Amino acid sequence: MQTLPLLTWPDNIYAVDAGYVRPGLAAVHLIVEKGRVAVVDTAHNAALPRFLAALSHLGLTPEAVDYVFLTHVHLDHAGGAGAYMARLPNAKLVVHPRGARHMIDPARLFAGTVEVYGAENARRLYGEPVPVPPEKVIEAADGQVFELAGRPLQCLHTPGHAKHHLCLWDERARACFTGDAFGIAYRDPSRADDSSTKHNRPQTPFLIPATTPTQFDPEAMKASIHRLIALEPVAMYLTHFSRVEDAPRRAVDLLRRIDTFVLLAEAAPGEGEARKEAIHARIERYLLDEAPAESREWLKPILAVDMELDAQGLAYWCEQRRESGG
Numbered sequence: 001m002q003t004l005p006l007l008t009w010p011d012n013i014y015a016v017d018a019g020y021v022r023p024g025l026a027a028v029h030l031i032v033e034k035g036r037v038a039v040v041d042t043a044h045n046a047a048l049p050r051f052l053a054a055l056s057h058l059g060l061t062p063e064a065v066d067y068v069f070l071t072h073v074h075l076d077h078a079g080g081a082g083a084y085m086a087r088l089p090n091a092k093l094v095v096h097p098r099g100a101r102h103m104i105d106p107a108r109l110f111a112g113t114v115e116v117y118g119a120e121n122a123r124r125l126y127g128e129p130v131p132v133p134p135e136k137v138i139e140a141a142d143g144q145v146f147e148l149a150g151r152p153l154q155c156l157h158t159p160g161h162a163k164h165h166l167c168l169w170d171e172r173a174r175a176c177f178t179g180d181a182f183g184i185a186y187r188d189p190s191r192a193d194d195s196s197t198k199h200n201r202p203q204t205p206f207l208i209p210a211t212t213p214t215q216f217d218p219e220a221m222k223a224s225i226h227r228l229i230a231l232e233p234v235a236m237y238l239t240h241f242s243r244v245e246d247a248p249r250r251a252v253d254l255l256r257r258i259d260t261f262v263l264l265a266e267a268a269p270g271e272g273e274a275r276k277e278a279i280h281a282r283i284e285r286y287l288l289d290e291a292p293a294e295s296r297e298w299l300k301p302i303l304a305v306d307m308e309l310d311a312q313g314l315a316y317w318c319e320q321r322r323e324s325g326g
């Protein structure tokens, strides 16, 4: 019986449901090797008790965690990092060089979030981020390999969603932990097969690009996807949400959707807020057209939040491009 929101995958990989906003939205991944643990993305502060419960369920202690990898420092991935680090005495925090200072002093990062969501919402969604002591932070170079009890885990800089984005390549599992670089996967929430345990075969998810503000860069995002596919992965582990198979086919969908998002955004009429609204309506209509007919009903309501963020990011990108005369 399922007592924990914990998914078990091959090669000692696990996904804890962070409980962020709704079930199946944000995953905290664990890689376990000879009793040692690496964590990929922490989600928000409130995910910590779930993570600790999952560790203990697996017969592991906080002392067993060697690394906490952050794919990037957006708060749904990294908001809990400081709180986690305070509970994990042997762990190092591994982060992109552009993200490190925001983990050591998260005040500016949180202020940016308050600007987008308002103070009350930001606190309710994420909690206030806890600073990470600088001596616990490692800035990962592109290609840098970390050994988890002899299991190599390689950081790959993968800009496009954010300049401070990296993916983690697990050679042993031939799996890539992709943060938001390989999009966001939606599945029918009413189908039980994704909340069951033991190497379940996931339903084919519907992938959308994460074009959130303010560093979306379509060419960089596509180049990052090509780089990941060239590794010939058996599986991708997305933060939103967990295991995705058939990566090359999913990549074809994702690349087409990035190009179409950009075309629709560039052609959207109006200025400012009206333009963003127009982009929102267009990308949402496009995705619902792309989705298999039987999935439209469950897809529409859960798309809403990401469509708003994606529209904001696309509008911002168009504006920047016009200002720079590009």
Ligand SMILES: [Zn+2]
Residues within 6 Å of the ligand: 072, 074, 161, 162, 180, 210, 212
């Ligand atoms: Zn993000």
